Amino acid sequence: MANGSSSEAFVEFERVQKSYDGEKLVVKDLNLSLPKGEFLTMLGPSGSGKTTCLMMLAGFETATHGEIRLDGKSINNIPPHKRGIGMVFQNYALFPHMTVGENLSFPLEVRKLSKSEREQKIARALDMVQMGEFKNRRPTQLSGGQQQRIALARALVFEPELVLMDEPLGALDKQLRESLQFEITELAHRLGITVVYVTHDQTEALTMSDRVAVFDDGRIQQLAPPDELYEKPQNSFVAQFIGENNTLEGVVEKIDATSCLVRLDGGEVIDALPVNVSKVGERTRVSIRPERVESNLDRLHPDAHTLPATVQEFIYMGDTFRTRLNVAGRDDFIMKTRNAPDQPRLKPGEQIRIGWLAEDCRALDA
Amino acid sequence: MTDSATTPPRQPMAALPGGEVTEGGPMLAADGRPLKHSLKRALRREKLRAFLLVSPLLIFILVAFVAPIADMLFRSVENQIVSETLPRTVVALREDQNLPEAAPGEPVYEALYTDLFIAAEYKSHTRLGSRLNYEMTGLSSLFRGTGRDVGRFDTDIYTDQFVEAEPALEDPVAWSNWMADDEIRAALPATADAWDAWVKLTVEANEDDPLEEDVEDFVYTALYRDLSNGAAPAGFPDVDVSGFESVSIKALFEESDEDWVDPEIWQVIKTYSPAYTDGYFLNSVDMMNGPDGDAQWRPADEQIYLKLFWRTMWMSLAITFSCILLGYPIAYLLSTLPLRSANVLMILVLLPFWTSLLVRTSAWKVLLQQQGVINDTLVWLGIVSDANRLALINNATGTVIAMTHILLPFMILPLYSVMKTIPPSYMRAAKSMGANDWTAFWRVWFPLSVPGIGAGSILAFILSIGYYITPEIVGGTEGVFISNRIAYHISSSLNWGLAAALGTILLALVLTLYWVYDRIVGIDNVKLGG
Numbered sequence: 001m002a003n004g005s006s007s008e009a010f011v012e013f014e015r016v017q018k019s020y021d022g023e024k025l026v027v028k029d030l031n032l033s034l035p036k037g038e039f040l041t042m043l044g045p046s047g048s049g050k051t052t053c054l055m056m057l058a059g060f061e062t063a064t065h066g067e068i069r070l071d072g073k074s075i076n077n078i079p080p081h082k083r084g085i086g087m088v089f090q091n092y093a094l095f096p097h098m099t100v101g102e103n104l105s106f107p108l109e110v111r112k113l114s115k116s117e118r119e120q121k122i123a124r125a126l127d128m129v130q131m132g133e134f135k136n137r138r139p140t141q142l143s144g145g146q147q148q149r150i151a152l153a154r155a156l157v158f159e160p161e162l163v164l165m166d167e168p169l170g171a172l173d174k175q176l177r178e179s180l181q182f183e184i185t186e187l188a189h190r191l192g193i194t195v196v197y198v199t200h201d202q203t204e205a206l207t208m209s210d211r212v213a214v215f216d217d218g219r220i221q222q223l224a225p226p227d228e229l230y231e232k233p234q235n236s237f238v239a240q241f242i243g244e245n246n247t248l249e250g251v252v253e254k255i256d257a258t259s260c261l262v263r264l265d266g267g268e269v270i271d272a273l274p275v276n277v278s279k280v281g282e283r284t285r286v287s288i289r290p291e292r293v294e295s296n297l298d299r300l301h302p303d304a305h306t307l308p309a310t311v312q313e314f315i316y317m318g319d320t321f322r323t324r325l326n327v328a329g330r331d332d333f334i335m336k337t338r339n340a341p342d343q344p345r346l347k348p349g350e351q352i353r354i355g356w357l358a359e360d361c362r363a364l365d366a
Numbered sequence: 367m368t369d370s371a372t373t374p375p376r377q378p379m380a381a382l383p384g385g386e387v388t389e390g391g392p393m394l395a396a397d398g399r400p401l402k403h404s405l406k407r408a409l410r411r412e413k414l415r416a417f418l419l420v421s422p423l424l425i426f427i428l429v430a431f432v433a434p435i436a437d438m439l440f441r442s443v444e445n446q447i448v449s450e451t452l453p454r455t456v457v458a459l460r461e462d463q464n465l466p467e468a469a470p471g472e473p474v475y476e477a478l479y480t481d482l483f484i485a486a487e488y489k490s491h492t493r494l495g496s497r498l499n500y501e502m503t504g505l506s507s508l509f510r511g512t513g514r515d516v517g518r519f520d521t522d523i524y525t526d527q528f529v530e531a532e533p534a535l536e537d538p539v540a541w542s543n544w545m546a547d548d549e550i551r552a553a554l555p556a557t558a559d560a561w562d563a564w565v566k567l568t569v570e571a572n573e574d575d576p577l578e579e580d581v582e583d584f585v586y587t588a589l590y591r592d593l594s595n596g597a598a599p600a601g602f603p604d605v606d607v608s609g610f611e612s613v614s615i616k617a618l619f620e621e622s623d624e625d626w627v628d629p630e631i632w633q634v635i636k637t638y639s640p641a642y643t644d645g646y647f648l649n650s651v652d653m654m655n656g657p658d659g660d661a662q663w664r665p666a667d668e669q670i671y672l673k674l675f676w677r678t679m680w681m682s683l684a685i686t687f688s689c690i691l692l693g694y695p696i697a698y699l700l701s702t703l704p705l706r707s708a709n710v711l712m713i714l715v716l717l718p719f720w721t722s723l724l725v726r727t728s729a730w731k732v733l734l735q736q737q738g739v740i741n742d743t744l745v746w747l748g749i750v751s752d753a754n755r756l757a758l759i760n761n762a763t764g765t766v767i768a769m770t771h772i773l774l775p776f777m778i779l780p781l782y783s784v785m786k787t788i789p790p791s792y793m794r795a796a797k798s799m800g801a802n803d804w805t806a807f808w809r810v811w812f813p814l815s816v817p818g819i820g821a822g823s824i825l826a827f828i829l830s831i832g833y834y835i836t837p838e839i840v841g842g843t844e845g846v847f848i849s850n851r852i853a854y855h856i857s858s859s860l861n862w863g864l865a866a867a868l869g870t871i872l873l874a875l876v877l878t879l880y881w882v883y884d885r886i887v888g889i890d891n892v893k894l895g896g
Contacts, residue, residue, distance in 0.1 A: 060794050080797040081806075093791040097813045106809065107799030158799065264847035 008070070009033035010194050011057065011162060016066035017113070018052050025172035026052050028218035031064070034196070034211070036161070039188050041197045043205040044215030053215075054198050061220075068129075070162065086155035086163040086193075090170045092147045094139035099134040100126070101152050108160040126150075126158035145176040152184065156191070163188070165197045169204065181208050202242050206230065207341065214238050231289075234278055236364040239287035246288045246333050252277050252363065259358045262286055266328040270305050273356035276365040283366035288344050290322075290336035294351050295344075307354035309333065311346045318332050321345065327354065437691040440872075442866035443645040448635065451494040452481040454559070456639040465636060469627040475615040476591060478590070479516065481585050484563055485573050486513040500861050501645060501654070502634045508625050515622040520613055528611050532603040537587075544602055553592075553599035587615070592618035646867035670849070671868065675875070678847045681769075682830040683763060688770040689777035689818060689826045697781035697818070698811075715778050723772065727839045730768040734758035734840070760842025769830055770839045776829060777822035781803050784813075784818030820887050828876055848872060 007165055011034050018027035034040045042050035055061040055124045056068060057300045058078030060163055067074050094103050106116040129149040137309040139147055148168055155163050164183070169177040185208045188195045199205055206226040213223045214237070221241075222234040233239035236247070250264040252274075260286055261276040270286065277284045294300055312331050313324040321338050323346055327333040335354065337343050346352065393401040418717070454477035462470040485491035488844040493510030529536045529642045541561065544550050551558040564585050593607040619626040638645060639656050648661050650655055652669040656662040663669070696715065700708045718726060733739045741755045750756060756766055788811060796806035834849040848868060855865035 058794070058798055060797075080794070081800050081802050081804075083798075084800070085798060086797060089791045089795060091789055091791055093789065093795035095792060095796075095810055095814075106796070106801070108803075110800045110805055154795075154799070164798075 008035050010036040010038075011070055011196065012069040013053070013057075014067045014069070016056065016068060018049070018061065019058060019064045025064075025218055026153060027056075027063075030218075032213060032220060033221065034194065035313065036194055039185060039195045039197065039208060039210045040206040041199060041209035041212045042215055042219075043199060043212050043241075046200060048213040048215040049120065049160075049218040049254050050213075051166060051197050054166055054196060057144050057196060058085055058087055073227045080275055084158075084160050084162075086158070086160035086190055087222075088148075088151050088155045088165040088168040090167040091149040092148055094145075094151055096139055096155070096243070099136050099138055101129070103139065103150065104154050104157045107154065111158060112269075121157055121159075123215060125153040128156065129153045129183070130342075144172050145180065148172065148180060151181075156187075156193070157328055160193070162306065166289060167193060167199050168197075170199070170201075173289040177204070181248050184208065188233045201296075201310045207214070216241070232275075233287065233364070236285045236366075237365060239263065239362065244290050244334060244336075246290060246293070246327075248286050248288075248328055248330070248333075249366065250267070250284060250286065251254075252282045260363055261362055264328045268305075268307050270307065270361065272361040275362045277363045284363040285366050286326045286361050286363050288356055288361045290334040293306055293333075293335040293354055294356055295337070295354050297353060297355055300355045300357065304355050306353045306360070309335075309352050310347050311350040311352065313348060314346050316345075325352075325354065370882070406669055409791060423733065427703070428728045434828055438862075438866050439870050440866075441863050442870045443644070444863065445638055445645070446641045447497050449641055451490050451789045452478065452487050452635070452639075454478075455635070459636045459639060466629055466633045469616075469629050472614065472616050474584070474632075475619055475626075476587070477585065478619070479519065479521070479615050480560055480563065480584050480586050482509075484512060484517045484567055486516050487567050487779070488593040496860070497863075498634060498638065498861075500864065501638060502631065503624065505631065508623055510630070512619065512622045512626070519583070519615075519618045519622075521587045521615070521618070523579075523611055523613060524590045525583050526606060527607075528586050528589065531605045534603055535605070538579060538581055540660050541581055541585075542577060550602050554589065554602070554619050555592065556588040557585065557592050560585045579614075581787065614691070646863040647871070649864055650867040658826070671848070674848045674851055675871070677762070678831055678849070678872075679875075680890065681847070682765050682827050683764060685769045685830045686777075686823050686827045688766065689773055690823065692820070693774055693777035693781055694815075695824065697778050697785055698815075700778070700782050701785035701788070706781075712782075715775055715782075718775055719771065723840075725834060726772060727768055729773070730764070730840055731759060734764055734767065739791050742768070759840050760845065760891045761846040762841075764840040765845035765847075766839045768836050769833060772836060773826045773829055776825045780825060781815065781822035783820040784821065786816050788814045806893055816887075820883070823882065826879070827879070831876060 013030045015031040016027060017025055019025050020079045030049075030053060032053075035355065042053060044050045052061060054062040056063050058069075059075070059078065063076060068076055068086075070083065082179070094100075095106070096107065104122045105123055106117050108121060113121070122135070123132065126135060129152055131146065131149050131153065134142065134146065134150070135319075140175065142150065151168070155165075168184075169180055172180065181204055184195075196204075197208065209226060211223060211225050213227050214221045214229065216237050224230060224232070224234075229238065230242055233242060239245050240247070246265075248262075248264050248270070250262040250270075252260055253263045254261040255274055256279065258273070260272050260277065261269055262272050263269050272284075272286045297306060302308070307327055309325040309327045311323060311324055313323040315324070319339055321339060321343065323330065323335045323337065325333045325335055369519050385483055395401045395404040397404070455474060458474040458477040459470060460464070463473050464470050477670060482491060484495065486528070491509045491513040495513075496508040501505035534540050542565075545561045550717070561581075565576045568579055572579075590607055590610065590612070593605065596603045616627070624633055637643075644661075645655055649664075650671050652672050653661050653665050654662050670773045688759055696711075700715070703711065724760075735741070736755045736759075738756065739761075740758060741750070743750050744750045744753065758767065792810050792814070793806050797803070797809045801809065831847070832849050834853055835849060837847045838850050838853070841847070849872070852865045852868045852872075853870070855861045
């Protein structure tokens with residue numbers, strides 16, 4: 001599942017660019033390919049170009065440059081209604097003047113299916129989302145979660161191989177969102193459909209996807225499976241954007257293939273894993289996840305570098321403790337520890353030493 | 367089983383404080399009052415405040431809108447002018463048996479003499495003449511002419527004979543004493559009535575003292591009539607009138623104008639003597655009260671209103687339809703454009719609102735006339751020959767063209783605001799499901815925009831059905847609406863009753879159409895946006 005084109009690619013973006021005003025590129029040189037059956041999430045802050053990519057794939061926006069291929073064929077000049085791509089919208093886009101059944105019947109009617117075939121497919125699609133008895137209701141009589149299920153059923157009823165979802169759970173409350181997240185992934189895998197899912201909610205992206213494409217500034221910053229994305233961010237944007245993250249800035253002092261030494265701006269030296277740095281003297285931003293920060297130095301390598309830290313705040317969160325520390329001149333350094341019997345409950349003002357494994361501390365671009 | 371002695375007896379549930387429910391009873395507030403009652407008290411202040419806030423506008427609307435309309439509608443049936451101007455004649459006519467075959471008998475003319483004499487003094491006989499002239503031409507001049515003559519009728523022979531027989535009868539002070547006596551009044555009813563009318567007339571119309579004025583002839587005429595029927599009562603000079611020279615009032619009227627003995631004229635007066643009439647309404651639908659009192663069609667050459675109503679209806683429909691045809695694509699474009707460009711185009715749509723209606727209509731006159739811009743261009747292009755220039759103005763075509771232009775914003779604005787609420791994702795969803803542009807539009811966009819069409823149509827139709835200025839200027843004779851006729855009756859013919867009846871019918875028509883529309887489309891489906 002490498003970035004770039006592959007022989008089995010089902011959806012492919014090749015050197016795609018998009019500009020709305022002829023002055024600014026919203027999507028800059030996008031290359032992406034995904035195989036059949038993959039659940040890919042486009043994640044990014046608003047204005048990062050992820051929705052534009054989805055709209056280009058659906059056919060509602062045309063690419064300014066480059067080629068988009070579906071199943072090996074270029075779809076640049078194919079109008080949206082001939083692409084056969086199912087789509088789920090954030091506001092559900094259920095037609096309010098039609099009943100649930102009529103909504104589902106719509107894609108089948110335009111495909112000129114017979115009435116019995118339609119009835120059969122509608123019933124199957126509604127059962128798929130457990131909404132069988134709502135066939136004769138109007139969309140406005142349904143709750144948000146129910147409407148989204150119907151929208152999902154409507155996108156699936158004509159059996160598309162590719163389904164696009166544009167922040168489909170954005171308007172729902174947390175509990176409903178979580179149960180639907182599970183349902184959507186389960187359904188997608190069961191039906192073997194390819195899904196391109198757009199969201200700005202990273203939890204959603206991490207829990208649902210086979211791979212996540214993190215967008216920023218019109219580019220894919222990193223395309224990787226969720227665990228890799230979280231644990232091995234390729235640059236400081238991804239590190240910042242996904243999950244909670246501590247950043248320290250400094251200069252590379254010593255570097256080899258698997259580790260490097262970074263001298264922080266305050267003068268301290270730390271161990272790090274070189275990711276985006278290649279030579280001594282380069283400025284870098286190192287990133288450490290709060291849960292990988294260790295205050296029990298016995299667990300670290302004996303000659304690991306450690307840093308002095310002052311406890312600023314101790315927050316009891318039930319299963320975890322969150323400690324805000326002053327480290328290397330920054331007082332927004334967070335340490336997250338499990339609520340275990342041997343774990344000390346620190347008090348503000350306490351002086352401790354912290355450290356980490358070199359591979360958990362990634363030296364990224366400055 | 368639990369020992370009953372240890373279990374506390376069940377408390378009947380009642381009036382528990384803190385918003386608890388009593389069993390089966392109403393919800394109670396913390397102080398034990400019913401919750402509904404407390405809520406009402408709490409809301410009373412709010413309601414009063416709301417009412418005070420709207421009351422200035424409410425009063426303004428009541429005074430400036432509801433009251434005039436109610437008064438106007440009332441005028442369409444109101445007809446008190448006949449019974450107010452000719453009260454005695456109306457009563458006498460009711461008892462008369464001669465109509466409709468022959469002219470009424472002498473008592474009616476005697477009553478008319480008194481009435482008309484008084485009306486002439488008040489100058490109200492000309493108004494009555496104008497009113498009755500709506501029903502029959504010629505009555506206006508009849509009343510005006512006889513109103514001039516009635517003071518010079520030869521009834522002074524009664525005055526002279528009475529004064530000769532009893533000089534005290536010339537003295538107004540003596541008269542006033544006699545007329546204060548109830549027994550005399552009861553014995554001489556016509557005289558008492560005439561005397562009262564004379565006193566009222568002298569005080570009110572001439573601002574004189576009746577005790578210093580000569581008693582008018584009509585009082586002596588009434589006295590002659592009373593004394594002919596019976597002897598004078600005690601206390602009144604006993605004058606024997608059997609030897610008096612008499613004069614026929616009917617003949618006097620006939621002498622003034624021979625139309626007074628025409629039974630047809632009397633039939634009209636009788637038909638319109640009740641205080642309320644359906645005459646205006648019958649007139650509004652080209653009918654009238656026939657001589658036998660039944661409604662019947664007017665002569666074909668006098669029929670005009672039904673045709674006008676029909677024309678107003680179909681032309682308003684044509685205008686509404688043209689507005690939909692022209693406005694829908696514009697509204698569609700506006701609603702799908704980005705906000706910035708939509709706002710610029712919106713200014714163009716609203717531009718007509720900032721231009722005087724008269725200027726716009728007059729501009730159409732310049733464009734559409736036979737030697738106007740459009741015809742000149744068509745001739746220059748060779749599309750029409752110079753001899754066959756199109757008649758685009760002073761007819762129905764001109765009205766439809768100009769009115770469509772004027773009412774277009776009223777169609778576009780509701781359409782736009784409804785279309786603006788249709789999320790673009792609906793069309794995208796339809797297309798993603800395989801619908802082509804047309805199917806997506808027809809099956810999804812169009813049904814959702816119907817409320818806008820409904821709102822725009824109601825607005826355009828109701829505005830055009832009552833439109834006045836534009837048809838007046840560009841409509842000629844073939845393109846005018848019923849409203850132009852109403853305006854004519856208000857300001858030129860001064861037949862307000864007919865204008866009111868026409869207006870009432872127009873109002874009823876609009877309300878009926880509104881009701882029909884509600885039944886077919888449903889008024890809930892009408893949206894002005896939001």
